[in-house]
Amino acid sequence: MKAIMYGAGSIGRGFIGALLSEIGYEVVFIDVNEQLVDTINKEKTYPQIIMKKDQEIHWIKNIRAVNGNDLDAVRDEIADADLLATAVGASVLEKIAPIIAKGLIKRWDADSENALDLLICENLMDADVLLRNWLLQALPESYHPIMESRLGLVETSIGRMVPPPSPDIDSDIHHPLAVRVEAYDYLPVDSAAFKNAIPDYKKIVPYTPFHYYLERKLYIHNMAHVTTAFLGKLLHLTYIDEAAGNIYIRKIVQGCMTESAMMLSRKYHIDFAQLQFHIDDLLFRFRNPYLKDTVERVARDPVRKLGPTDRLVGSARSCEQQQIEPVYLSFAIALGLYFLGSDQTEDFLEQKCQIHKNEPLFDRVMYFYHFIEQNNKSLNSIINCIEEVQSDLRGATI
Numbered sequence: 131m132k133a134i135m136y137g138a139g140s141i142g143r144g145f146i147g148a149l150l151s152e153i154g155y156e157v158v159f160i161d162v163n164e165q166l167v168d169t170i171n172k173e174k175t176y177p178q179i180i181m182k183k184d185q186e187i188h189w190i191k192n193i194r195a196v197n198g199n200d201l202d203a204v205r206d207e208i209a210d211a212d213l214l215a216t217a218v219g220a221s222v223l224e225k226i227a228p229i230i231a232k233g234l235i236k237r238w239d240a241d242s243e244n245a246l247d248l249l250i251c252e253n254l255m256d257a258d259v260l261l262r263n264w265l266l267q268a269l270p271e272s273y274h275p276i277m278e279s280r281l282g283l284v285e286t287s288i289g290r291m292v293p294p295p296s297p298d299i300d301s302d303i304h305h306p307l308a309v310r311v312e313a314y315d316y317l318p319v320d321s322a323a324f325k326n327a328i329p330d331y332k333k334i335v336p337y338t339p340f341h342y343y344l345e346r347k348l349y350i351h352n353m354a355h356v357t358t359a360f361l362g363k364l365l366h367l368t369y370i371d372e373a374a375g376n377i378y379i380r381k382i383v384q385g386c387m388t389e390s391a392m393m394l395s396r397k398y399h400i401d402f403a404q405l406q407f408h409i410d411d412l413l414f415r416f417r418n419p420y421l422k423d424t425v426e427r428v429a430r431d432p433v434r435k436l437g438p439t440d441r442l443v444g445s446a447r448s449c450e451q452q453q454i455e456p457v458y459l460s461f462a463i464a465l466g467l468y469f470l471g472s473d474q475t476e477d478f479l480e481q482k483c484q485i486h487k488n489e490p491l492f493d494r495v496m497y498f499y500h501f502i503e504q505n506n507k508s509l510n511s512i513i514n515c516i517e518e519v520q521s522d523l524r525g526a527t528i
């Protein structure tokens with residue numbers, strides 16, 4: 131059995147590739163980082179280090195790698211793979227779709243019945259719909275019916291946090307491919323999307339309908355994560371656990387999470403206590419002092435994170451649709467805008483976030499933006515400011 135892991139970075143090596151190898155697949159990594167590809171082929175194994183009080187080391191075996199720029203080699207690997215997964219980054223997925231399409235053509239020219247499941251492991255809302263369109267654009271029309279019936283575009287929810295490689299992390303292992311991960315290792319997958327049997331493994335958790343899990347992941351976990359990172363940046367902190375350990379940051383982040391959780395509870399009829407348990411667990415995991423995840427990584431690419439359906443604006447919009455005023459979330463959006471450092475914030479808000487001048491959300495985000503811009507960076511004054519806006523709104527609705 132052969133699985134292709136497109137992307138040999140933090141999630142490729144640290145989670146999905148390792149999991150597929152544990153299941154018993156030969157794992158073929160595809161990556162454009164030539165040095166990484168060469169090192170995988172030279173070492174043929176790597177340590178996955180579980181960062182907790184008593185570190186655990188798992189040696190991942192039965193692996194090799196292919197250079198992502200060698201398009202013929204990539205096509206040939208995809209043509210006879212038993213499973214495919216991607217973890218290349220939300221903005222790269224579109225670029226690899228035509229390459230995947232070439233592999234699918236070769237595969238279906240040999241056997242048009244040969245179904246393939248593709249696990250999409252990116253933080254991207256509705257990634258299956260997007261990838262489907264990019265693949266359809268890349269495939270000749272005669273292949274469209276085969277794609278619809280033989281390709282499973284499987285959404286997943288990647289909850290494991292994997293920090294970037296760092297030389298200063300405490301560990302006895304010094305290996306060029308070492309990857310440090312948190313202990314959490316469940317992989318929820320959209321069970322309705324598979325065309326072949328779902329791999330039967332204790333860590334793979336099939337669910338349907340899947341949209342609730344996608345929204346919970348992006349609008350609670352990733353939203354809270356980036357808000358923690360932005361606030362950590364405001365205090366010039368390096369690590370996420372330092373930021374998550376600050377009680378003022380925690381109060382603001384909890385406020386944002388509560389708004390998203392109220393939204394999900396109303397939208398999907400989920401008991402709020404269940405979501406509160408999830409929130410508490412996440413806040414505990416963010417404080418893992420052994421993981422050394424960085425503020426810089428979690429706050430990366432703020433333009434993408436401020437997109438209309440991404441973690442910040444997407445949460446706020448969904449709250450509005452459920453008649454919940456996103457006050458803490460408006461502050462989180464404003465903080466993201468502040469770190470963009472643009473002198474055209476209003477234009478950005480209209481064009482990139484799709485929040486328009488005639489909307490209450492626009493005014494509230496800009497109010498918080500000006501508050502931060504006027505050098506009000508003490509977290510206590512920020513909390514007071516958010517709470518004043520909240521009580522004004524309550525007053526207006528009484």
Ligand SMILES: NC(=O)c1ccc[n+]([C@@H]2O[C@H](COP(=O)([O-])OP(=O)(O)OC[C@H]3O[C@@H](n4cnc5c(N)ncnc54)[C@H](O)[C@@H]3O)[C@@H](O)[C@H]2O)c1
Binds near residue numbers: 137253292
């Ligand atoms: N790190 C985490 O904690 C985490 C957790 C959940 C989800 N994710 C998501 O997983 C995805 C990957 O994130 P990551 O943290 O592993 O990033 P990463 O940068 O560590 O890894 C991405 C890998 O993809 C490779 N790559 C880039 N362009 C490529 C191309 N055209 N062809 C082949 N390989 C290419 C890069 O060289 C790199 O090795 C992202 O969508 C991210 O949002 C990350």
Ligand SMILES: O=P(O)(O)OC[C@@H](O)[C@@H](O)[C@H](O)[C@H](O)CO
Binds near residue numbers: 289351428429
């Ligand atoms: O990967 P990004 O840039 O979309 O988001 C940064 C982190 O929030 C993210 O990688 C999480 O660590 C991950 O989604 C696991 O929860």
